[in-house]
Amino acid sequence: MKRRGVTVLLGAVLVSLLTWQALSMRVAYVALGPGPTVDALGVYEYTDDTGQVQSISLITADDAVSSQSDGQLRLVTVRIHDDIDLLRALYYWISDDYAVVPREFQYPDDKSKDEIAAEQAQMWENSQSAAETAALRALGEEVSVTVTSVAEDSPSDEALVEGDVITAVAGEPVTSQEKLASLLAEAMLADPGEPVSLSLDRDDSTVTSEVTPEQHEDGSAVLPGVLVEPVQDDPYGLTVTTEGLNIGGPSAGLIFALAMVDRVTAEDLTGGLVIAGTGEIDEDGNVGPIGGVAQKVVGAKADGATVFLTPAANCESAKSNVPDGLTLVKVNTLDDALASLEALREGRTPATC
Known part of the structure; x- marks a missing residue:
């Protein structure tokens, strides 16, 4: 082989190695993607610390008032992909189903992962408490x-x-x-x-x-x-059990509240539909915006949802990535959500994004 050919070959090999090394470098970004969804009206399984498989209902009430529904109310999540290389980051970047953000947005330098996890767990518990208060108020129990x-x-x-x-x-x-x-x-x-x-x-x-x-x-x-x-009185004995779910944050509040109302209402509020949704809720039933809605709609559709209850302030973001066959219903309050479910049961069109 002539000297020039050898030089070109070595150069190509070197460029390939450098390119591969560059693409394999870890980047200071994380990717947010569709996460698992959970039916708040259903039963889920998890393995406890002893290795035993446990089956638990997410929302329960006293037997005398508890009812079952044919449909589903699915809470949705975002999965964080951390420690990614440049090649993977580029893949996530061009995908409509993922968002690539600076790692410090999810994991601030001044907080450890344990501290962040503790904050998420506290918000998760607070969302359940606020949801119960809002649900009981919707059922006529004032505060x-x-x-x-x-x-x-x-x-x-x-x-x-x-x-x-x-x-x-x-x-x-x-x-x-x-x-x-x-x-x-x-x-x-x-x-x-x-x-x-x-x-x-x-x-x-x-x-x-x-x-x-x-x-x-x-x-x-x-x-x-x-x-x-x-x-506030709770004549229904409402209980939320989330052990083993490994979910945090406040965004399941709306679905928690709807599931509690559905659990103690004789009528099936879902009308047999698979309904997903998101939104932080306060004790007065106001529904606030959350992050990651563009990824959550994808996860909802993948798990069979045809309706997605969307905080009004999140409508534009959700519309930018909504899958075919998923209707985005706009809600500002728990009462809005209940009225929208009633409209769906009666064949009417609720307010949409």
Whole structure:
């Protein structure tokens, strides 16, 4: 072989090796892709610490009120692909079903993976609690925001007493602990340092009192020296069991709430359909936007869903990647979602994205 040919061959080999090495390099990005979905009305299996396979219903209620549905309400997830090389990142980048984002967005440098996991687990638990409160309210069980203690010599001493139910702030109804904090924050912003009028149920009487709200160390607005808790009856014995699912975050709140209502309602709210959805929910039933919806619609369709309940603020993102055969239903509240399910059962068209 002539010297020039050898040089060209060696150059080609070297370029190939360098290219392969470059493509094999780990990148500071992660890919977000469709994750598994779970039927909140169904039974799932997991292997416990002893190696035994356990079967668990996600949502249960007392036998006297519990009902079964032919359809499904599937919560959806996003799978994070970490420690990827350049070649894999390029594949994810050109795929419509994945999003490639800087790794620090998912794993901030100032937090360990354990800390992030703990935060996700706490949000997961909070979403279940808020969902239960919202579901019970939809079932007719109102929340009483009740004073459990008042510190002596605090600015609230004598103005409030243990057992008071706070029904309104400056005339605006208090429907949850979250709503109380929101109304107090609005009052502080409107008239800093000024007292606010509170409507109270006290010993079967309606009274009015005034207290100046303060900012708590966590940034929230509070009544100084006062502890409150939401009191709500649960005549259904609703229970959520998620052990072994290995899911975190707040985005399953809407589906949790719908599954709880469905579980104790004689009518099959799904109408026999496979329905998926997402959205963070608060105690008043408001549905907020979440991340990864473009990937979640793909996972929903793959697991048989024909309807996807979509937070209104996520509609544009969901529409950009919606698979054929999946209808995006737009919801702002739990009541919206329930009304949309009713429309579907009756053959009507709900509000869509």
